Amino acid sequence: MPAVRNVLVVGGGAAGAAAAILLAEGGVTVDLVDLKPDVAALGSGITLQGNALRVLRELGVWKKVEAEGYAFDTLGLRAPDPAGTLIAELTDIRTGGADLPATLGMYRPALARILIGRAAEAGARIRFGTRPAGLTLDGEVTFSDGGKQRYDLVIGADGLHSWTRRQVGVDVEPEPVGMGIWRTFTRRPPSVTRTDLYYGGPAYIAGYCPTGPDSIYAYLVEDAQDRSRLSPAEAMATMRELAGAYHGPWDEIRESLTDPARVNYTVFESHLIDGPWHRGNVVLIGDAAHSCPPTLAQGAAQALEDASVLAELLLREDARTEDLWREFTGRRLDRARTVVEASLQLARWQLAHERGDVPGLMARVAHLVAEPA
Known part of the structure; x- marks a missing residue:
C-alpha cells in the first residue's frame, strides 16, 4: 500500500502535473488545484534537456512531446559580428540516455496542455481558478x-513565489540575480535548427531555440532593469533595438518581431531551501523549493526529477517515515544545489565580464544529471 491515500497538489506546472500523473497512476486519490483559469494560457518557449525528457517518457507523454517539439543534439556558438559568424558547433551530451535527444525545444503552453491532459487521463481531479486559502501542517486545507478537506500529504508545486512555502513557515525567498531577459515567440527561420548562443555585444547572451516545425523562441539577456512602465509597443521596440547588434539568423528573427503580445520581460531570481523540503504533511518541489537563472536550462528538468523521486518513494513505502524523507532529501538536495550554484556561477562570470571555464562547468553538470536522480 502506498504511503499516502489522498494527496493535494498545489500548482499545475511541470512539477505538480508530473507528481499528479505518477501518484494517480499508482492508485492514490489526487486533487490538483491551480489559481490560473487555464494553466496552458501563458508562456513562450521552453528548453528541455535529456534528463527532463527521461522523466517525460516515464510520465507516458514523450511521444506527444516529441511530435510537438523540436529535437536537436548540438549547440552553436556565434560571434556578435556583422555576419553572426559561427565560431563552434558543440555536440551535447545525451543526458537522458542514448535513445533520447540531447535537447528539445517546445512551446511552453503546449507542454502544459500535454501534462495536464495526461494527469486527467490518469485520474487526477483538476480544478483551475481555485487555490488554498488556509493550510495546516497536518494537511487540513x-x-x-x-x-x-484533510489530506495525507499536500505537495506545494506552486512556483517561485510559492504561497505554500510561506504558509508552512519557510522563510527562504528568491533573490534577484542581476539580469533580466527579453523573450519572444515567433516563426522559425529555416536556418535555425538548434540553439545558438551569442556572447558579447550589448546583451550578455543573445540566443534562440527552435520549438516546432515553424516556431522558435528567442531571448536577449541584459542587466536587470525596471521595464514595467513600457507599453507593449515600446517593449517590442526595445527588444528589436537590442537585437539589432546580432546578425546571421537574428536578422530574420528581428524582422518577425511585429506582435507586441509575443514579447515579455522578466528578471532572473534564485533560491534554494538548504535543508529538508517537508514540514509535517506538506512537501515543496520544483520552483517552490529551488530556482535558478536559465543559464543551464535545467529548471524544468530539476522540477520533473523532484516529482519523479517523490512519487517513487511515496508509492514504494507504506508509511511516511523519517527514513523516507531522509532519502528524498538525500537524492534531491545536493543535486539541486549543484545545478543552482552552477547556474549562478555562469551568471556571475557574465556579470563580471570574466572568462570562466564555461565548457568545463557545463560538462560537469551534464555528467551529473546524466545519472538518474
Missing part, C-alpha cells in the same frame, strides 16, 4: 471556494 481550506479552499478559496469555502470547501475544506
Whole structure:
C-alpha cells in the first residue's frame, strides 16, 4: 500500500502535473488545484534537456512531446559580428540516455496542455481558478471556494513565489540575480535548427531555440532593469533595438518581431531551501523549493526529477517515515544545489565580464544529471 491515500497538489506546472500523473497512476486519490483559469494560457518557449525528457517518457507523454517539439543534439556558438559568424558547433551530451535527444525545444503552453491532459487521463481531479486559502501542517486545507478537506500529504508545486512555502513557515525567498531577459515567440527561420548562443555585444547572451516545425523562441539577456512602465509597443521596440547588434539568423528573427503580445520581460531570481523540503504533511518541489537563472536550462528538468523521486518513494513505502524523507532529501538536495550554484556561477562570470571555464562547468553538470536522480 502506498504511503499516502489522498494527496493535494498545489500548482499545475511541470512539477505538480508530473507528481499528479505518477501518484494517480499508482492508485492514490489526487486533487490538483491551480489559481490560473487555464494553466496552458501563458508562456513562450521552453528548453528541455535529456534528463527532463527521461522523466517525460516515464510520465507516458514523450511521444506527444516529441511530435510537438523540436529535437536537436548540438549547440552553436556565434560571434556578435556583422555576419553572426559561427565560431563552434558543440555536440551535447545525451543526458537522458542514448535513445533520447540531447535537447528539445517546445512551446511552453503546449507542454502544459500535454501534462495536464495526461494527469486527467490518469485520474487526477483538476480544478483551475481555485487555490488554498488556509493550510495546516497536518494537511487540513481550506479552499478559496469555502470547501475544506484533510489530506495525507499536500505537495506545494506552486512556483517561485510559492504561497505554500510561506504558509508552512519557510522563510527562504528568491533573490534577484542581476539580469533580466527579453523573450519572444515567433516563426522559425529555416536556418535555425538548434540553439545558438551569442556572447558579447550589448546583451550578455543573445540566443534562440527552435520549438516546432515553424516556431522558435528567442531571448536577449541584459542587466536587470525596471521595464514595467513600457507599453507593449515600446517593449517590442526595445527588444528589436537590442537585437539589432546580432546578425546571421537574428536578422530574420528581428524582422518577425511585429506582435507586441509575443514579447515579455522578466528578471532572473534564485533560491534554494538548504535543508529538508517537508514540514509535517506538506512537501515543496520544483520552483517552490529551488530556482535558478536559465543559464543551464535545467529548471524544468530539476522540477520533473523532484516529482519523479517523490512519487517513487511515496508509492514504494507504506508509511511516511523519517527514513523516507531522509532519502528524498538525500537524492534531491545536493543535486539541486549543484545545478543552482552552477547556474549562478555562469551568471556571475557574465556579470563580471570574466572568462570562466564555461565548457568545463557545463560538462560537469551534464555528467551529473546524466545519472538518474
